[in-house]
Amino acid sequence: MADPSTYRPSPGTIPDAPGVYKFREPGGRVIYVGKAKSLRSRLNSYFADVAVLHPRTRQMVTTAGSVEWTVVATEVEALQLEYNWIKEFDPRFNVRYRDDKSYPVLAVTLPDEYPRLHVYRGPRRKGVRYFGPYAHAWAIRETLDLLLRVFPARTCSSGVFKRHGQIGRPCLLGYIGKCSAPCVGRVSADEHRDIVEDFCDFLAGKTDHMMKRLEKEMIAASADLEFERAARLRDDLAALRRAMEKQAVVLGDGTDADVVAFAHDELEASVQVFHVRGGRVRGQRGWVIEKISDKIGQDDTAGLVDQFLIQFYGDQAELADDKTSGDDSPVPREVLVPALPDDADAMADLLSELRGSRVALRVPQRGDKRALMETLERNAKEAFQLHKLRRAGDLTARSAALQELQDALGLDTAPLRIECIDISHIQGSDVVASLVVFEDGLARKSEYRRFAIKEAATEGDVASIAEVVRRRFHRYLQETREEPRAGIDPETGRPRKFAYPPNLLVVDGAGPQANAAADVLAEMGIQDVAVIGLAKRLEEVWLPADPEPTILSRTSEGLYLLQRVRDEAHRFAIAYHRQKRSKRMTTSALDGIPGLGQSRKAALLKHFGSLKRLRQATVDDISGVPGIGAHTAALVHSALAAQTDNATGDSHDRGA
Template sequence: MPSGGARLFPNGEPSGRARRVDVVADPSTYRPAPGTIPEAPGVYKFRDTHGKVIYVGKAKSLRSRLNSYFADVTALHARTAQMVTSAASVEWTVVSTEVEALQLEYNWIKEFDPRFNVRYRDDKSYPVLAVTMQEEFPRLHVYRGPRRKGVRYFGPYAHAWAIRETLDLLLRVFPARTCSAGVFKRHGQIGRPCLLGYIGKCSAPCVGRVTEDEHYEIVSDFCDFLAGRTEKMMRRLEKEMTRSAEELEFERAARLRDDLSALRRAMEKQAVVLGDGTDADVVAFAYDELEAAVQVFHVRGGRVRGQRGWVIDRVVEADAGAALSTLVTQFLSQFYGDQADLAGAADAGASSPVPREVLVPELPEDCDAVTEWLCGLRGAKVRVRIPQRGDKRALMETVERNAKEAFAQHKLRRAGDLTARSAALQELQDGLALDTAPLRIECIDVSHIQGSDVVASLVVFEDGLARKSEYRRFKVRQAASEGDVAAIAEVVRRRFQRYLEESTDEPKAGIDPETGRPRKFAYPPNLLVVDGAGPQANAAADVLADLGITDVAVIGLAKRLEEVWLPAEPEPVILPRTSEALYLLQRVRDEAHRFAITFHRSARSQRMRKSALDEIPGLGQTRKTALIKHFGSLKKLRSASIEEISGVPGFGRRTAEVVHAALAGDTNTDEGRQ
């Protein structure tokens, strides 16, 4: 493999400022000289000041890719910016093809385990069914751990009990050994089989009831059944059952009948999802700026044979617009590379770790190179594609739902962890230099479409948990046409003016005497978060200063790089990516965004509904409400016939004709505008 490289080290000591961007090294100090980076495909390594590899990547053009890292640091993805400012040198190796680059990248990631690369390690928490083919009398058992030579593996399964349940059904048909070596030896010494041997769920090779060859044949049939070769087995048992009945061996025929029933129940546990016997892996992702969840369904013979899932940190992205494509590329190279290594260490008779088809939500970067590499691992043709319709598209949607659900559960587990919440509040106090931990956090977000239907949301978190009863919604009035900064200022002013009106020095001033409930705005937050960067934070702080409020801290959270902006500060605070404080702020901001979007859609829908129906003469509010309630939406009302409209209570034929004509004209007007 042709190679070449360069290593450049910084000329000065690393510098940084407390609580500001932690600049370990200025990328310009180790940037390769212009023109020295080749344009050929290759793999590159970033190293830190100690020479440790912190990131490995590949590129079709080394010059183009590496130059992108040394552009404006503030324009890079958050993790990319952290990587290039943590590095002290970069070196590269030129290869002949993109496939070589993919292979070399995988090998280096496995060798150096860089902290800025994601490793889709084989998740040892997923149990598999292992068959120790290398032993004299092979054993069936539930197993977790690295693959071993001479052992066949089936799975992974979501739960160990699922394996034991399936195994219990199959042992009556395939009575193979399941005991450990110690138990097997002990019963051989005493000359009596274990309980499974007495009830017919083990052929008892320990006491010589079957020979080594007979037991091996039982185990081989078991492996064939789990590998998907079920029809041949079922037909053989049916023929034996029929022959036994004809020969008047009714007990044996009844036993074979029960065996067939057990096999059918075991097959039912693996639902058929693709009737054409497809062998495929279906991959889907759910992700945000910091983390990603991936789910894989393994479909063999048209049945879901296994499932895996991970939640990982998002990795370096040279192109922020290719987030999903990057995730797919990294997963395919990491996962199937590891699976090929594991298969190489296992029994030679095991099936290929790469299926005939890999279904993904978006094609990977350098799709041709990735496909060629997978074909090499499989030793046969592999298709990587996006399912467009039919059963495969429906299965992809199911896997996507599983990924989203796993991601949501991951976030809920972190949010529900009292220790994590306490750590997040303490980290916020320390990182933002607050006098006390922010036990009450409020966040404001503005939502609109090109300045129309401008609304805002205010969400409240207390002790790190959402208080949905405290959420508030605002319709932006005066500042609706002046942009997000002015809208933030208006909402902050309205919220805290109400606070000043409702708060007094009297006991229980925050309780409404008429209802006995807390007043809406009686309690101030310890920390006010606004969605945005420095301008939004400055606008909110200026409003609080005008109102004379000095005990509320203000920050802006910029979504693109997750930067925390303090008012009047030229540089943002960068919280560590793994910190609970950043995770809490992100959850607060995302909840405010969700609440604002929901309100905006509702407001926009009401405006559009009113604009169409309000122009119909003689149609009062009661009739308008009756129409929308009957048809469900304005779109369905527009497509309704005169007869259908006249069927609404309170509408005669003439009124229905007026409504139908008015809405038809409104539709034509909209089409003309388009």
């Protein structure tokens, strides 16, 4: 644990000006980014008595080894730079408002040639339009089922879409009128996109125009004695009305606003957001985050609002289409919050810049908007209580697990960074390895790595583990040998792939595997990384050179953490092994055919979709693939036919 006084800037060196500051670990990695109206006042507050600091702030300043700052001209520039640095460096002590993966949304894949409507969970992708979140996936499917009769857009996966295009017949939805069947050319790409855009306009709140247009078409069809078409339009109108009834009207004046509310204690906070468009609640989002209070002298809620607005709307604007602005912008005309941050004017200016028109940032005082805020605050409190019940003891359990490992393994410090290596293969073929990383007892998936075993592929698991350890730590020495900050990429400022060593290296196996890893580290002169092996059979912990294993209690939090790390490494290794094996088995049938390289193999498989369909193709079909000539097509056809004949002959022999 570092003493903040060892890296405190000299008196008078910190400017009394607005700016953005970064705290770094001794190894150079950025662990916290903040902004301030006065850098001098804010930074001096971190170097007060450590005992009076917020718990997370105290942990941050004692983990850091240096602080640096950048002066800017205005508070808006400080907001923008803070957001950019948080996104670039992903500091571990900054709050990150990532979408709760438990909330499903309705996604529209606008970048595709034929956009798809589907239920989606996960991180947002640029260009894709999202509606929701919804409370349940079935609510999306119910709404989608109602709207597909009016907007018959594609809902199938890429594989299903391609397969029906190849066989020339639409799926069931195409036959019953709930898909326009672009896969078989019933509509063109432009016509299908028009259908999807009408669907998006309806869900975005532009319902009056759509309803009036359908009513006019229905009346016109009835007047022209086209009664079947009029009945169809009547049913379409009824479906749209039922879909609209599912979205409650909360504000009668057509308000376009986001309402934000918080519930929090000293360490954590729950935030809930209602997205109100056209007076209707179009979606709701929620997060529970760990707090770090660098807003010295500010109200906690105001500080949370400040952090939330820049990160949430910055991310939303970045993911939206570059041309999106005005009513289609993810930033609404009005943002209602429980408390205004100190830099409220600068924040409103930045939100207006993201939207392309003026955005009002205010606290509702009375009327319907105040009542909606109170409803949302109750939701936030209930979500916070549920989170506490569900996660009670989680932080304590992780801390206890790390402390137990430190005591049981005789480590100098708790293993805050754990790495685990696992080997995967089938009888020595397609040998691969995984390396997973856990920090503070939680998986850090952005730092996972995978290895294709080279030299030791035929020598067994022990030699494979030695190879992976050697390759991983060779990269570490390369990236950190020259200077202490060599682990930081000078162009991006982000840590390089292997810039930070683990406190504890876990290998899947017993004594031989642990000894192999420890021997490699000793050869390379690395002495500050502890090594253990975790054997699956009895969950024994093996220390290098120890003849007997260390047995941890079956109820031990430390053992449970090691099992989770090992199981995650095993999962990651198996996934990579299956990927390599599948690729090899798919392309092996085409190996050895003259004139057929890797790119042509890939082109054939992409065109026909599978090896089975390629075997069924004629020479003319094969020669129709770009880059495949008639001579090569004939060779491919004859080679696959010979393989099929051989396989048939073998099966007859076995039957005989």
